[in-house]
Amino acid sequence: MPEGPNSVEKGQNSSDSGVESESVEAAEHDKRGLELAKTLASRIKGAGPIQPVKKTRRRRPTGNQVSSARADDRDPQLLTNTLGRLMREQGWEVDVAVHGVMARWPSIVGPEMASHCQPESYTDTELTVRTDSTAWATQVRLLAPDLVRRLNAELGDGTVTRVKVEGPNAPSWRKGPRTVRGGRGPRDTYG
Numbered sequence: 001m002p003e004g005p006n007s008v009e010k011g012q013n014s015s016d017s018g019v020e021s022e023s024v025e026a027a028e029h030d031k032r033g034l035e036l037a038k039t040l041a042s043r044i045k046g047a048g049p050i051q052p053v054k055k056t057r058r059r060r061p062t063g064n065q066v067s068s069a070r071a072d073d074r075d076p077q078l079l080t081n082t083l084g085r086l087m088r089e090q091g092w093e094v095d096v097a098v099h100g101v102m103a104r105w106p107s108i109v110g111p112e113m114a115s116h117c118q119p120e121s122y123t124d125t126e127l128t129v130r131t132d133s134t135a136w137a138t139q140v141r142l143l144a145p146d147l148v149r150r151l152n153a154e155l156g157d158g159t160v161t162r163v164k165v166e167g168p169n170a171p172s173w174r175k176g177p178r179t180v181r182g183g184r185g186p187r188d189t190y191g
Contacts (some may be wrong), residue, residue: 118142130169
């Protein structure tokens with residue numbers, strides 16, 4: 001703050017001094033602001049009349065990029081539609097449907113049969129089913145035509161043409177690289 005006849009020293013406490021200091025600061029501020037406004041006005045005046053800014057329109061893309069009121073591939077899509085299209089393009093429809101059947105196996109064959117047999121694999125229209133006993137393997141072999149009909153009703157005709165039934169995994173008695181052909185097996189194991 002400049003020192004002058006109207007300035008108040010820091011040590012004085014006067015009610016008039018606060019009003020005078022504010023008016024001095026306002027006067028200095030007004031001078032600078034007035035000068036700035038004058039210089040800006042003279043620059044604008046010398047430049048000529050102010051022209052409004054012309055708004056340019058965005059050009060529409062040419063070719064396949066034209067958007068319309070109808071839905072196209074660039075619009076947001078539902079996830080189920082997108083996944084369905086991806087499965088069709090990649091040829092995964094049958095595999096996904098078969099794995100869905102494997103997940104719903106108890107509802108297709110019934111809870112009793114599902115507790116004794118499980119689908120193991122699906123390759124080239126052949127479903128492999130593993131049972132927990134040889135008795136159930138025989139039972140599933142007898143019911144195989146009915147099972148093929150049920151599966152084709154769920155998946156579509158011709159998806160499953162054959163059901164291959166395998167019994168339980170039996171332990172192997174082979175130990176090591178050498179075996180005896182025509183041997184009688186582990187004779188004294190159960191003795």
